Amino acid sequence: MxxxxxxxxxxxxxxxxxxxxxxxxxxxxxxxxxxxxxxxxxxxxxxxxxxxxxxxxxxxxxxxxxxxxxxxxxxxxxxxxxxxxxxxxxxxxxxxEPDRHPGSGRRSARSYRSLVEASAVLGRLRAELGRPADGGLHTLGHHECVRIGARRELAAREAHHIVRAHRDGVDGFLVVHQGDPGCAPRDMRVRALENCRTGRVRFDQETGVLVAELLFGTRLRAGDTFLFRYAVEDGTAETAREYLRGFDAPGGQYALQVRFDAAALPVRCHRFTQHSPAAPRGGRHELPVTAPHHCVHVVEPRIRPGIVGIAWDWQR
Known part of the structure; x- marks a missing residue:
């Protein structure tokens, strides 16, 4: 029955x-x-x-x-x-979804549903490229810099990875980027900056998810370490209000910096963490925007499974 x-x-x-x-x-x-x-x-x-x-x-x-x-x-x-x-x-x-702060001009953050839908799309795009969820790499260090443009949009981000292979034959990395609502992933560009080149690219317009292969030009053996750097040029959506990074497995250091255009400075910023997309946000801590660099940052000495991010409020 x-x-x-x-x-x-x-x-x-x-x-x-x-x-x-x-x-x-x-x-x-x-x-x-x-x-x-x-x-x-x-x-x-x-x-x-x-x-x-x-x-x-x-x-x-x-x-x-x-x-x-x-x-x-x-x-x-x-x-x-x-x-x-x-x-x-x-x-x-x-x-x-955090409560809206009176007078902050903040819309709700990415919904649980949107994150789940993006995860399902990511699984499909991985399958199209023949790239498993476990890419065979362990993160020793991940440093990321996000640039917010004069229109308050997510203009670009740059990432520097230090990894160690935990199996033989690893030859690349899969970049995953999800733009803000209203973005146009077909107009985004992934640039290989150091020790890699760009391979196949796939995207999903509805969820704004883009994935791209980075090819190392060599096959790593288990225990080998490797450094590579890449950038994603976005700038296709409207106002950005947060940037978050999810981790499925523990690892080394993660640093996230958000840099704002001098013509578009937020009124306040804070860091946050989540154990999962369905969990409430915690670990809130206010982050002052430093002058003259107009940026904020967080550093996690040890990556733990979950989500780390920075959110900000704009003057209405």
Missing amino acids: LHATQHADLPGGELDSALRGGPFHVALRAAIAARGLPLQRVQHHLSRHGVKVGVTSLSYWQQGARRPQRPESLRAVRALEEILQLPDESLIRLLA
């Missing part, structure tokens, strides 16, 4: 709309109302799932006064999806 998850009825489409667009506290409040459960009953159901959350915390969550962030709180959110008969990840993904 097939078993399907039942979902709560949607009063007037309010819950459906809240789950699609958020924010988290509105969706949670609508879901609790749809089930007709007082917070004390919600707390009781959570305790039966082995999760302890106070009624006060639940009240704060649905009012937007606080957001679940700790691991135990995230366990509670996943349990709430089951208790309230909601689709998997429907609440947790909303936590991946």
Whole structure:
């Protein structure tokens, strides 16, 4: 017999709309109302799932006064999806989208859905090029510089990689770039700068994902180290508000610098981290824009699986 998850009825489409667009506290409040459960009953159901959350915390969550962030709180959110008969990840993904700061002019960050769709497209493009997800290289160092242009657009980025092969026969690297919404990947250009040349290029217009082969001109043996450098010229989208880098495996040092055109300086910048695209953002730390270079940076001494990024707000 097939078993399907039942979902709560949607009063007037309010819950459906809240789950699609958020924010988290509105969706949670609508879901609790749809089930007709007082917070004390919600707390009781959570305790039966082995999760302890106070009624006060639940009240704060649905009012937007606080957001679940700790691991135990995230366990509670996943349990709430089951208790309230909601689709998997429907609440947790909303936590991946930071609250809008009043007066910041900031739109929401990349949505969980867009990141998942880009991941699926990346898998397809890798397959077209015959490049597996494990490229056979371990990162010893990855230094990246992003340039934001006078139109507030992501104009270009340059990357310098120091890698070690963990198997014989590795002959290249797959560049992955996702432009901002509205970008034109067919107009982007990948330039090989040092110890490599550009091979085949593939892209997906809908998600803005571009992949390109970098060919080393030699085959590495297991244990060999290699240095290479490349750039991606973009400049095809409108206003950029963040840059992030995801890592699937642990590695060495990662440094990210964002440099702004003197004619387009943000009002504030901050770094952030995420354990996964579905997880809430944490590790927030304000970054002052240095003069006269107009740049900010973060350095991670050791790469861990997850996401590291820098976001910024523009004057409206």
